[in-house]
Amino acid sequence: AFEADRVTKLPGLSGEIKFNTFSGYLDGEPGTHLHYIFVESQNDPANDPLLLWLNGGPGCSSLLGFFTEQGPFRVNGSQLTENQYSWNKVANMIFLESPAGVGYSYSDSGNYTHDDDSTSANNLLALKSWFVKFPEYKNHDFYLTGESYAGVYIPTLSVRLLEEPSINYKGFAIGNGYLDRVLLGNSAIRFAYHHGLIDSSMWRKIITSCCNNGDESPENCDFVQTTDYKCSKAVAIASNFINNINLNPYSIYEDCRTTASSLAVDTLVTRKHRSNRRKLGWSLIRKTLKQSETMEVEEDHIT
Amino acid sequence: QTIPCVDDAILIRYLGRNDVRQALNIPSAAPDWVDCSTVVSSNYTMQNPSLKTQVAASIKAGKRGLIYNGDTDLVCDFLGDEWFSDQLGFPQIGSYEAWYVNGQVAGFVKHYDGFAYATIRGSGHTVPEYRPAAALFMIEAFLNSTKF
Numbered sequence: 001a002f003e004a005d006r007v008t009k010l011p012g013l014s015g016e017i018k019f020n021t022f023s024g025y026l027d028g029e030p031g032t033h034l035h036y037i038f039v040e041s042q043n044d045p046a047n048d049p050l051l052l053w054l055n056g057g058p059g060c061s062s063l064l065g066f067f068t069e070q071g072p073f074r075v076n077g078s079q080l081t082e083n084q085y086s087w088n089k090v091a092n093m094i095f096l097e098s099p100a101g102v103g104y105s106y107s108d109s110g111n112y113t114h115d116d117d118s119t120s121a122n123n124l125l126a127l128k129s130w131f132v133k134f135p136e137y138k139n140h141d142f143y144l145t146g147e148s149y150a151g152v153y154i155p156t157l158s159v160r161l162l163e164e165p166s167i168n169y170k171g172f173a174i175g176n177g178y179l180d181r182v183l184l185g186n187s188a189i190r191f192a193y194h195h196g197l198i199d200s201s202m203w204r205k206i207i208t209s210c211c212n213n214g215d216e217s218p219e220n221c222d223f224v225q226t227t228d229y230k231c232s233k234a235v236a237i238a239s240n241f242i243n244n245i246n247l248n249p250y251s252i253y254e255d256c257r258t259t260a261s262s263l264a265v266d267t268l269v270t271r272k273h274r275s276n277r278r279k280l281g282w283s284l285i286r287k288t289l290k291q292s293e294t295m296e297v298e299e300d301h302i303t
Numbered sequence: 304q305t306i307p308c309v310d311d312a313i314l315i316r317y318l319g320r321n322d323v324r325q326a327l328n329i330p331s332a333a334p335d336w337v338d339c340s341t342v343v344s345s346n347y348t349m350q351n352p353s354l355k356t357q358v359a360a361s362i363k364a365g366k367r368g369l370i371y372n373g374d375t376d377l378v379c380d381f382l383g384d385e386w387f388s389d390q391l392g393f394p395q396i397g398s399y400e401a402w403y404v405n406g407q408v409a410g411f412v413k414h415y416d417g418f419a420y421a422t423i424r425g426s427g428h429t430v431p432e433y434r435p436a437a438a439l440f441m442i443e444a445f446l447n448s449t450k451f
Contacts, residue, residue: 004328011322023327035333049446059344061336067314070431070438075317085435090443101343104324104333112340115348143446147429148379152349155357162364171367173445176379176428179370179387181352187383197377218386242377248308249377251427256308 002133007037013073013080018042019088026129028100028122031108035097036130037063039072039088049141049170050092052127056149056178058114061103062095065147071095092137094130098123098153120156124164127157131167144172151177185224189235195252198238206234311338359391368418369445373426373433374410381422388413388420402441402451409437412451419445 005024010017020040025033041048053070055062067075071093072086087093097103099119101112131138144154144161151174161169178184193203208214209230211221223235242249248256317323318336351357362368370388372381393415401408402421412421421441423434431438444451 007326007328010326011320012317023329033333035329037327057339057344058347058349059341060339063318063336064311064314064338064429065431067317068311068432069429070435070442075314077313078317083435085431085439087431087439087442089439091446099343101334101340103336103340104318104327104329106333112342113346113348114343116350141446145442151379152351152354155354155361156351158361158366159357162361162366169366171369171445172361173369173371173442175371175430176373176376176381177354177370177384178379179354179358179384183353183386183390184379184383187380187386188377191377191380191382195375195377246308247377248427250308250429251373251433252375252377253425254308254375254427254433257310 005038005133010073010080012075012078019072020045022134024133025105026096026126026133028098028125028129029118032100032122032125033106033108034100034122034126035104036126037066037071037095038130038134039086039093039095041092042072042086042089045092047140048091049143050094050137051087051143051145052094052096053087054096054098054123054144054146054150054153056147056151056153057102058099058119058149058152059102060149061097062146063097063103066095091143092140096123096126098126116152116156119153120160123153123157124160127167128164138166139168141170142168143170145174147175147177149178150174151179155179182222182224186218186222189223189238190218192238192242197242197247197252202234202238202241206231206238209234306339309338314338353387355387355391359393362391362393362417365417367445367448369421369441370418371410371421371423371430371441373428373430374422374424375426376428378428385413385420385422388415388418391415391418393417404437404440409434409440414450421451 005022007021007023019042022038026036028034053062053065055065070087072083072088073080074083097105099114099122100107146154154172154174158172192198207216210223226232246256248254370384372384374381396414399413402410402412408424410422410424423430423437426434
């Protein structure tokens with residue numbers, strides 16, 4: 001293991017870390033420094049598989065995964081508690097902050113302009129750089145995992161790994177992935193109706209204007225790529241309604257947890273800079289419609 | 304930067320502490336930690352409106368796949384990713400069925416030749432956050448090639 005990166009203690013954690021933990025930087029293209037945290041398996045690190053975890057965005061940190069999802073610790077105020085359902089109960093896990101500019105990752109040039117190709121290329125370089133630091137893991141079964149916009153990061157890295165026989169790449173797992181823009185845009189409208197977020201009269205307006213012969217089967221409807229004004233308008237009204245009620249889009253039955261202060265800020269800036277945290281089909285509908293149409297759609301402007 | 308309905312203030316405060324940065328070997332040249340970077344997201348170019356080609360190529364190359372969705376997420380909803388799975392063109396094996404954790408329905412799963420599509424019942428966008436036990440069960444089954 002690469003001893004310079006070893007983490008011996010974490011503030012807020014009572015007692016020792018029970019498994020080997022490393023945190024440091026991996027090399028992407030020259031001048032690019034991508035931060036990672038690696039936690040060995042709590043089961044059998046010498047034989048358990050190795051997983052790379054990527055959060056999405058684009059622009060969101062995989063330390064969100066580490067500290068709020070499947071990582072070994074949860075932050076509770078200034079204290080750390082153990083996550084009994086951490087995935088490092090069964091696997092060795094690398095959490096990579098990518099691309100440069102995300103989390104603690106940075107580039108010497110300060111250039112944070114990225115695309116899917118450059119991101120996957122840098123992720124591959126970083127992964128190779130990780131294996132240089134930890135050569136003892138070369139023969140472990142290796143998996144790509146992640147969620148949301150990692151639905152792009154993972155498949156694009158996967159095809160690169162097909163050309164890398166030195167890495168024992170076995171497979172991938174993608175959670176709530178941004179896998180197809182049009183499919184997710186179209187499904188979001190149906191999801192909204194079938195979860196009671198828009199009513200039946202609005203649904204009828206959408207169906208009659210967006211679907212061939214009013215047939216609502218998925219193959220007959222296109223809410224995303226439509227050129228029909230009535231369809232665009234109906235979908236925009238529905239999406240504006242949902243977007244302006246402070247519904248938690250990430251989990252519709254959970255509360256909207258934004259703090260009072262950030263809610264106020266969010267309300268003020270939301271039209272232009274709505275978060276890209278886990279880029280979504282739903283927001284893309286909203287964005288596309290707002291940009292492509294000059295419709296007179298009423299919006300509730302919350303002050 | 305704010306994220307709709309998500310409050311990461313505690314984590315941002317923790318990872319901004321000097322003693323935490325020191326413990327994680329973060330140099331002073333590294334930026335302040337934030338959950339999501341507006342600079343990165345606003346300067347990012349999306350080049351792949353669909354990942355069908357890459358996912359299909361990976362599966363054809365013999366890589367095992369799992370596509371899973373928390374089913375209360377509106378952001379990247381389960382239906383769109385189910386359609387995506389269907390359209391990859393791999394034959395379905397068996398029927399759509401429930402899978403269980405501790406005797407309770409944890410979600411539903413569809414197996415295809417080379418990969419599986421699964422939902423996690425009642426989970427939002429970040430499955431290991433909302434349904435940690437089911438998520439661990441699922442990933443362990445996947446890694447062990449155990450049908451679930």
